[in-house]
Amino acid sequence: MDNKTPQLPLAGIRILDLTSAVVGPYATQTLADYGADVIKLEQQSGDIIRWISGHSPTPGMSGKFMHMNRNKRSLCLNLKTERGKAAFMKLAARSHIVIHNMRPDAMARLGISFGALSSVNPNLIYCNIVGFGSQGRYANRPAYDSILQGATALASLFAQNGNEPRYVPYVVVDRTAALMVANAIMVALYAQTRSPGPREIEVPMFESYATLVLSEHLYGESFDPPISPSGDKRLLDENARPVKTSDGYICVTTNTDAQVLALFDAMGRPQLKSDPRFNRALNRIDHIAEFFSLRAQEIAKHDTQYWLERLTQYDIPCMPCHTISSLLSDPHIADVGLVQKQQHPTQGTIRHLNVPVSMTGFSPTLRHHAPHIGEHTRQILTEAGFGQDDISTMLQAGEAYQSDPQDSAAGN
Structure with a gap:
């Protein structure tokens, strides 16, 4: 060396x-x-x-x-x-x-x-x-x-x-x-x-x-006697998945109150910021299905690029829902050099996955x-x-x- x-x-x-x-x-x-x-x-x-x-x-x-x-x-x-x-x-x-x-x-x-x-x-x-x-x-x-x-x-x-x-x-x-x-x-x-x-x-x-799995979903059964059923409803709801836009899908998550209120502004629904079902984290737990359904309805109105730009403008966590092929073309992946082409002695050109830790x-x-x-x-x-x-x-x-x-x- x-x-x-x-x-x-x-x-x-x-x-x-x-x-x-x-x-x-x-x-x-x-x-x-x-x-x-x-x-x-x-x-x-x-x-x-x-x-x-x-x-x-x-x-x-x-x-x-x-x-x-x-x-x-x-x-x-x-x-x-x-x-x-x-x-x-x-x-x-x-x-x-x-x-x-x-x-x-x-x-x-x-x-x-x-x-x-x-x-x-x-x-x-x-x-x-x-x-x-x-x-x-x-x-x-x-x-x-x-x-x-x-x-x-x-x-x-x-x-x-x-x-x-x-x-x-x-x-x-x-x-x-x-x-x-x-x-x-x-x-x-x-x-x-x-x-x-x-x-x-x-x-x-x-x-x-x-x-x-238990630490994620034991939930109310963490207590004896249980105070609610097992399962984190935020993760198990049918709309807890990539959200359909008018031309594809987008991934968006809002956990904090500030992020949820910003989302309402981004969706052009500022009146929802005063809705007690949604404006506090503890309340949203009991109304998560309604919140996800509302989010899905609004995001379906515009295309993926619109929402990526709009949500980023409001500092809301979002990313495209990549396929394996599109992930390889993600510009950030290129910026950090995560995937690089290398010449293998017997396999020809391969895609080498670098260590991301610094x-x-x-x-x-x-x-x-x-x-x-x-x-x-x-x-x-x-x-x-x-x-x-x-x-x-x-x-x-x-x-x-x-x-x-x-x-x-x-x-x-």
Whole structure:
């Protein structure tokens, strides 16, 4: 690293990452973006998200995989073989963090439980990402995002107005839990500076997201006995959605009294500012359906551009209701450089999503693109102290695997 280049906040932290799909990889990419050396351990078939998230110029490099696995290196070991397992233990002994999203029984069968690894690394942080907490009756059940959207009552919220339950078309439980995982690991790293020693973390996705849904919608049932039904009516009303204009949709939210009064002026209905149903927040709770209905009627009278300009003039929070395509063309996205075209060694031109967080002394960079399966196996084993002959023997015996990205590119 150039002496003039600021050191990334997590430089020097080594993470052995056994996760796949979304929750684990998104968590470890967050840490990788801040400078951690994330070693992505895959089996020869690779992370499932390589294959179930659309096509790519070369096999196994789907867009979703690439957007969650940049700044990592890929290592392939067969943990069911003696030498593959020994190599893993050697890597675990020199890592700060081991993280997985397999069921605990599977980790125990492989002989890489917290107890086994902390015996070779007395300061290891060992993070279990599980579907359900180990102390409950659902422990060891498999879990996917859609399963948890239903189980945490999120899907049922769509049925509040006579619709059917449905999933949010975004893996919201996985993505949110991933941030909780990254947060827990950062706390554990800080705790190590005060009191060294092995630490085991468990992040249960079901309970973690259930807490969020309940904190949002428990509402009057927060009290015993309940003082009103559950559910935030401001969020569940049928008109609590993008508002239809004469030629499209607009997103507008007015939470404060001042914003609501300004909205009445913007709509040309200043007399409503004296209406006791709407001019105080506590009153609006009981008349929210009427307020939303009135808002919808007025906004339908003009086009989207009119309302964007009009509402901005009155300092009312509003934005266009983007599609994925129009979001990419949003001028603010261009201003901040969030999406940039990069040249990938094997995938051609790709849209790279930059880290939006800014911090003094922190300059997030694309250190290396998302890896092919086992792309860095020889490099990582060499760093761990294995000789080249030993590595070649492991590769030939199927105890490790090394891909050649150029061969993959040529194959297409």
